Amino acid sequence: MTLHSRITGTGSHLPPRRVTNADLVAQLAEGGIETSDQWIVERTGIRARHFAADGVQCSDMALDAARHALKAAGRDASELDLIIVATSTPDMVFPSTACILQNKLGANGCPAFDVQAVCSGFVYALTVADAMVRAGSARCALVVGSEVFSRLLDFSDRTTCVLFGDGAGAVVLEASETPGILASDLHADGKHVGILCVPGHVAGGVASGDPFLKMDGQAVFKLAVGLLEKSARATLEKAGIEAADVDWMVPHQANIRIMQSTARKLHLPMEKVVVTVDQHGNTSAASIPLALDHAVRAGQVQPGQTVLLEGVGGGFTWGSVLLKM
Numbered sequence: 001m002t003l004h005s006r007i008t009g010t011g012s013h014l015p016p017r018r019v020t021n022a023d024l025v026a027q028l029a030e031g032g033i034e035t036s037d038q039w040i041v042e043r044t045g046i047r048a049r050h051f052a053a054d055g056v057q058c059s060d061m062a063l064d065a066a067r068h069a070l071k072a073a074g075r076d077a078s079e080l081d082l083i084i085v086a087t088s089t090p091d092m093v094f095p096s097t098a099c100i101l102q103n104k105l106g107a108n109g110c111p112a113f114d115v116q117a118v119c120s121g122f123v124y125a126l127t128v129a130d131a132m133v134r135a136g137s138a139r140c141a142l143v144v145g146s147e148v149f150s151r152l153l154d155f156s157d158r159t160t161c162v163l164f165g166d167g168a169g170a171v172v173l174e175a176s177e178t179p180g181i182l183a184s185d186l187h188a189d190g191k192h193v194g195i196l197c198v199p200g201h202v203a204g205g206v207a208s209g210d211p212f213l214k215m216d217g218q219a220v221f222k223l224a225v226g227l228l229e230k231s232a233r234a235t236l237e238k239a240g241i242e243a244a245d246v247d248w249m250v251p252h253q254a255n256i257r258i259m260q261s262t263a264r265k266l267h268l269p270m271e272k273v274v275v276t277v278d279q280h281g282n283t284s285a286a287s288i289p290l291a292l293d294h295a296v297r298a299g300q301v302q303p304g305q306t307v308l309l310e311g312v313g314g315g316f317t318w319g320s321v322l323l324k325m
């Protein structure tokens with residue numbers, strides 16, 4: 001019998017502090033930085049984002065999202081035999097946020113590690129977990145995307161600081177006789193390192209280099225729209241499924257215009273696209289599981305439906321996963 005992996009529960013966390021465009025416009029104006037709600041909405045679709053309070057760590061948000069996902073799956077943390085956290089904003093340089101999360105969950109003993117693929121992180125982590133479940137090395141995995149991107153933002157750079165937010169999303173992925181994850185497709189091209197990066201590093205006991213996020217937005221935009229369509233088509237082909245048979249697309253939530261473009265290229269109506277970027281901004285590796293959980297809890301994404309996840313981010317990295325809920 002072929003072994004498959006299937007999502008059995010989803011969960012998410014948003015920090016309580018919601019920052020609207022108007023709030024951000026006012027905050028930036030104090031520092032002499034000019035932006036507007038109109039610019040942000042027209043260019044990105046973002047209306048609000050959540051920022052974590054000082055002292056709240058990536059693992060804290062991951063913990064809350066994980067608890068919700070475990071509850072939805074009807075599982076106890078002690079049943080987990082694999083934990084993967086996708087993040088670019090870990091609690092520490094090391095150990096991994098996955099190890100810190102494991103201890104907070106009281107699931108000590110199972111393998112736990114982080115995946116760093118920036119905004120494609122969740123798609124990468126889910127693909128790795130699926131492979132481990134299908135290989136028989138795990139039966140009940142927790143896959144989390146959690147980010148405190150607000151800590152990387154330069155609030156004197158209006159081209160980036162209006163785009164990102166904080167949050168976490170999680171899924172429980174279990175061994176199953178019926179197919180859940182149908183196919184996936186992952187890529188990276190390191191020649192694009194410079195277009196989206198945080199160039200800082202720790203050396204000699206001090207953070208050196210630039211510790212803030214840098215992005216060539218137009219270059220990222222252009223690459224994203226081409227690569228996402230290509231990856232989605234590759235995944236659909238591997239699974240032998242037509243785009244028309246996809247019930248929902250849950251894309252990385254970076255920019256509504258990128259999502260609209262991908263949907264148009266795949267001939268998917270926007271009614272089939274889960275959109276949370278308006279309320280969450282870009283939460284990097286957290287955006288896909290956050291959006292998925294919101295869609296599940298809103299009764300949009302239903303058991304048995306076919307869902308296409310796709311993400312793109314720093315590296316450059318990109319990929320997609322097709323699954324049955």
Ligand code: UT7
Pocket residue numbers: 034035036039040043044119158159160162216217218220221224254255258282284312313314
């Ligand atoms: O999560 C990883 C993936 N990341 C992404 O997918 C992001 C991809 N890129 C984008 O989403 C878009 O490129 C942005 C939203 C970042 C920028 O939108 P754009 O339509 O590419 O704008 P632009 O960079 O071409 O800038 C247009 C104008 C510029 O002014 P000039 O040179 O035309 O006078 C900018 O200086 O908008 C100006 N601008 C702003 N104005 C008001 C840039 N940021 C702002 C701002 N408020 N916050």
